Amino acid sequence: MPALPSFATFYPLNHHHSQGACQCGSPILSQFHERMVADISRRQFIGGAAGVMAMFAGLRAPRVLSQQPSDHNRPILLKNLRLFDGSGGPLREGVAIRIEDGRIQALLANGADSGNAEVVDCGGRVVMPGLIDAHWHTTLAGISQFEAMTADPGYVHLVAAKEAERTLMRGVTSVRDVGGPSFALKRAIDQGIVNGPRVFPAGAMISQTSGHGDFRLRHEVPRSAAAPLSEQEKQGVAVIADGEAEVLRRTREQLMLGASQIKLMAGGGVASTYDPLDSTQFTERELRAAVDAAEDWGTYVAVHVYTPRGIQRSLRAGVKSIEHGQLADKESVRMMAGEGAWWSLQPFLQDEDSNVYPDAERQESQRMVAEGTVRAYEMAQHFDVKTAWGTDILFSPRNTQNQLRHLAKLTRFYDSLTTLAMATGRNGELLAMSGLRSTYQGKLGIIEPDALADLLVVDGSPEQGLDFLNDPKANLRLIMKGGRVYKNTL
Helix, strand or coil: CCCCCCHHHHCCCCCCCCCCCCCCCCCHHHHHHHHHHHHHHHHHHHHHHHHHHHHHCCCCCCCCCCCCCCCCCCCEEEEEEEECCCCCCCCEEEEEEEEECCEEEEEEECCCCCCCCEEEECCCCEEEECEEEEEECCCCCCCCHHHHHHCCHHHHHHHHHHHHHHHHHCCEEEEEECCCCCHHHHHHHHCCCCCCCEEEECCCEEECCCCCCCCCCHHHCCCCCCCCCCHHHHCCCEEECCCHHHHHHHHHHHHHHCCCCEEEECECCCCCCCCCCCCECCCHHHHHHHHHHHHHCCCCEEEEECCHHHHHHHHHCCCCEEEECCCCCHHHHHHHHHHCCEEEECCCCCCCCCCCCCCHHHHHHHHHHHHHHHHHHHHHHHCCCEEEECCCCCCCHHHHCCCCHHHHHHHHCCCHHHHHHHHHHHHHHHHHCCHHHCCCCCCCCCCCCCCECCEEEECCCCCCCCHHHHCHHHHEEEEEECCEEEEECC
């Protein structure tokens, strides 16, 4: 039988450069991907490439929604609205929005001539930018651990595609994917095969041996220099790199595959098997190798890390985005502000959205992270650190439907318009750091001329609170991405 092809063979890449604490160290990933490869091998043996492609036969082009304009070249004019533009400033009235060729062409006076545009009366409702989740796992958010162990791999991929559609229908029009094989799903979304948000993929998470992305089982250790990659490495969930040369190689590989930013594991986690929460991972020189490679391609490195030592080491190496960081001290936060780095925080508050752990050790780690979360948001404001909103939902289909609740709860720390700006305009600034490595050239998270037309029309008053986000099905009346209407119940 010929050698097993890589996912790139069946997920051709588009090279046109056009809750609770993090679980991505869970050993379930290893079992999940071993099952995927075994199934692909069986299908290839029985039916060759056609047998493998049959796994994805359920993916089909989306039906055109009845509310969607039949002529996509025709401009749209949104009128009779209150505008939240994503900047965090007060809402504006007396404004109309003209959309053409997938972009916002102009902001006009409410009585302006509509010309040849299709007019949409928003009924005095709020128009705001589409939401952006800056810490998302596109392929792995909506599948349970049990299903990952037992389900047919083709089913897993279909679940990911369906979850992408649900994500968009929650009003999340862009996500920064920070680990996993999301290149294929991104391409399918961009080509209109399935509906979903814009995806900014990091590709495989890069980890040291015994790090937060080392998903091997104990019997696979030690590995000789000539040994093959583990299955999770082959399939693009994570890759192990020790030493500057290996880090450089793995970083360049993800850039080759189309990564818009790079993700490294610079510290331990709560759910992971081998690496304790307090561990520091990768040397400064190893981190610097990834940073240099990313900068050569005009983009940046984000790192999973919780502790002050790991945060400071990462910042000295030139890392531009700290993912999590809930155990940071004042010196670390002051350093983030001084370096102009982003703090990508998630509201890990040990509440109804948290993961449930059976053992005392992980429960204690989770408690420490939850307490640190409160301090983190306070220090981020005190030191004026650029702060992003994300959810880090992983292996939790019951929790994905509450994605926006993770945003609404931030009004505990910020006023509601500042909170909403974090998930729109501010996160859009973070996405823009990918530069030309993004396939979406245009501003996101903001409503202004020439920005990409990702818009929501909502029943709610953001200046009074964000509880309306807890029921997106009822309260999001229109969802638009790139000028295309995916929902319209006005």
